[in-house]
Amino acid sequence: MTRIRIVLPHHLxxxxxxxxxxxLEVADxxxxxxxxxxxxxxxxxxxxxxxxxxxGARRAYLRFYACGRDLSHDPxxxxxxxxxxxxxxxxxxxxAISGG
Amino acid sequence: MATIRxxxxxxxxxxxxxxxxxxxxxxxxGPLFGGWEVMHVQGSPANPxxxxxxxxxxxxxxxxxxxxxxxxTWEPVGNRFDYRGEPGTHQWYDGTxxxxxxxxxxxxxxxxxxxDTVFAGxxxxxxxxxxDGGMTWTELEGLRTHSTGHDWMPGAGGMCLHTILIDPGNxxxxxxxxxxxxxxxxxDGGRSWTVTTNxxxxxxxxxxxxxxxxxxxxxxxxxxxxDTVFMQKHWDVCRSDDxxxxxxxxxxxxxxxxxxxIAVHPHEPExxxxxxxxxxxxxxxxxxxxxxxxxxxxxxxWEALTRGLPQEHCFQNVLRDALxxxxxxxxxxxxxxxxxxxxxxxxEGDHWTPIAEHLPRVLSVEAQMIP
Numbered sequence: 001m002t003r004i005r006i007v008l009p010h011h012l013x014x015x016x017x018x019x020x021x022x023x024l025e026v027a028d029x030x031x032x033x034x035x036x037x038x039x040x041x042x043x044x045x046x047x048x049x050x051x052x053x054x055x056g057a058r059r060a061y062l063r064f065y066a067c068g069r070d071l072s073h074d075p076x077x078x079x080x081x082x083x084x085x086x087x088x089x090x091x092x093x094x095x096a097i098s099g100g
Numbered sequence: 101m102a103t104i105r106x107x108x109x110x111x112x113x114x115x116x117x118x119x120x121x122x123x124x125x126x127x128x129x130g131p132l133f134g135g136w137e138v139m140h141v142q143g144s145p146a147n148p149x150x151x152x153x154x155x156x157x158x159x160x161x162x163x164x165x166x167x168x169x170x171x172x173t174w175e176p177v178g179n180r181f182d183y184r185g186e187p188g189t190h191q192w193y194d195g196t197x198x199x200x201x202x203x204x205x206x207x208x209x210x211x212x213x214x215x216d217t218v219f220a221g222x223x224x225x226x227x228x229x230x231x232d233g234g235m236t237w238t239e240l241e242g243l244r245t246h247s248t249g250h251d252w253m254p255g256a257g258g259m260c261l262h263t264i265l266i267d268p269g270n271x272x273x274x275x276x277x278x279x280x281x282x283x284x285x286x287x288d289g290g291r292s293w294t295v296t297t298n299x300x301x302x303x304x305x306x307x308x309x310x311x312x313x314x315x316x317x318x319x320x321x322x323x324x325x326x327d328t329v330f331m332q333k334h335w336d337v338c339r340s341d342d343x344x345x346x347x348x349x350x351x352x353x354x355x356x357x358x359x360x361x362i363a364v365h366p367h368e369p370e371x372x373x374x375x376x377x378x379x380x381x382x383x384x385x386x387x388x389x390x391x392x393x394x395x396x397x398x399x400x401x402w403e404a405l406t407r408g409l410p411q412e413h414c415f416q417n418v419l420r421d422a423l424x425x426x427x428x429x430x431x432x433x434x435x436x437x438x439x440x441x442x443x444x445x446x447x448e449g450d451h452w453t454p455i456a457e458h459l460p461r462v463l464s465v466e467a468q469m470i471p
Contacts, residue, residue, distance in 0.1 A: 011157060016178065047179070
């Protein structure tokens with residue numbers, strides 16, 4: 001298992017009643033899919049709020065970033081960047097800028 | 101003395117207003133679920149301290165919250181709404197086929213007798229039921245798979261199932277309404293559905309008397325008269341006295357028969373309320389005067405209720421779920437505006453007073469009486 005940190009947007013921190021970043025144990029090899037699986041296992045209330053229940057697709061108004069790079073369109077089985085795996089950088093879940 | 105609790109859903113959270121039965125001093129709690137769009141908050145008739153809330157955002161989708169202590173604490177419950185089988189398509193705005201896609205829950209209707217059973221009306225239009233306190237949801241797919249389903253089309257606000265009326269004497273009978281598909285009735289608990297739009301005419305449709313395509317804004321029913329249903333349509337106020345088999349227009353002397361909500365007096369089945377809006381293009385009150393109209397004759401003859409409501413320069417709307425009645429005698433009325441005000445009347449609508457102001461845009465208002 002690999003320990004990583006995930007930064008969550010405000011609405012999800014409020015919903016899950018957690019501070020950010022969240023620290024999680026991710027199965028090896030640590031991938032984006034593994035990180036999301038670990039997030040939903042630790043905080044089941046977030047199921048359906050980051051990726052769709054049925055399809056597992058990332059919700060359209062969210063993106064995944066790490067080390068200044070957009071991971072949103074990478075295959076979900078792509079391994080997380082070394083800086084995230086080594087604990088130096090978090091994985092960031094970002095919501096689209098929106099008004100209203 | 102009874103307690104009255106008013107449940108307010110807004111664009112940026114939920115608020116609870118509470119008063120003793122004299123309805124003279126209100127306390128405000130909230131925002132709950134701050135920043136989330138709260139489409140509807142509703143209490144269980146079988147257990148008034150069990151509340152349900154539908155919260156939603158474009159970012160994170162749907163969350164359903166449940167409270168078992170009258171709103172002091174909340175627990176997120178099931179938020180998985182899967183259409184049963186292959187969802188198929190309905191019509192898009194341009195008439196092309198568009199896949200059914202779940203977006204959000206517009207309306208939560210608890211069972212009149214079982215606190216663990218609740219129905220959810222969703223966008224894209226479908227009806228879901230939970231029998232386990234909201235933990236899991238099952239679609240009553242007979243509605244969406246109705247033979248007319250592929251011809252349904254969204255209104256500008258989305259193809260939403262926004263009204264669920266349950267006959268308390270025969271819970272297997274329900275009415276639902278969908279913008280802009282129409283009105284439907286089931287007599288077998290949701291397995292099969294009948295289109296109930298005969299008598300309606302809508303000039304915005306290529307065939308004004310077609311069976312589907314009517315933009316029903318809201319239905320209302322007195323529990324003692326389940327065969328009589330009142331309707332505020334996208335133009336026209338109507339009634340049916342044969343369970344939706346035939347509708348008659350009762351707009352009468354209203355200054356405009358366009359509007360969103362409609363409500364029935366809790367003790368007078370022929371007393372109904374609407375809030376006229378100028379037109380489908382101008383969603384604000386005629387002449388800048390916010391007026392509730394009351395008919396004591398089941399429609400046709402209407403009187404303006406104005407005392408305490410803004411009578412100049414008011415350009416706020418009252419949305420379809422934002423008019424409610426309580427069960428006291430004399431009954432109370434509550435309305436929420438798109439400008440963030442909640443007005444209350446404790447004398448059947450004769451006099452009104454603001455009980456909350458400067459809230460976010462009000463999407464829904466419900467009133468509970470707690471003995």
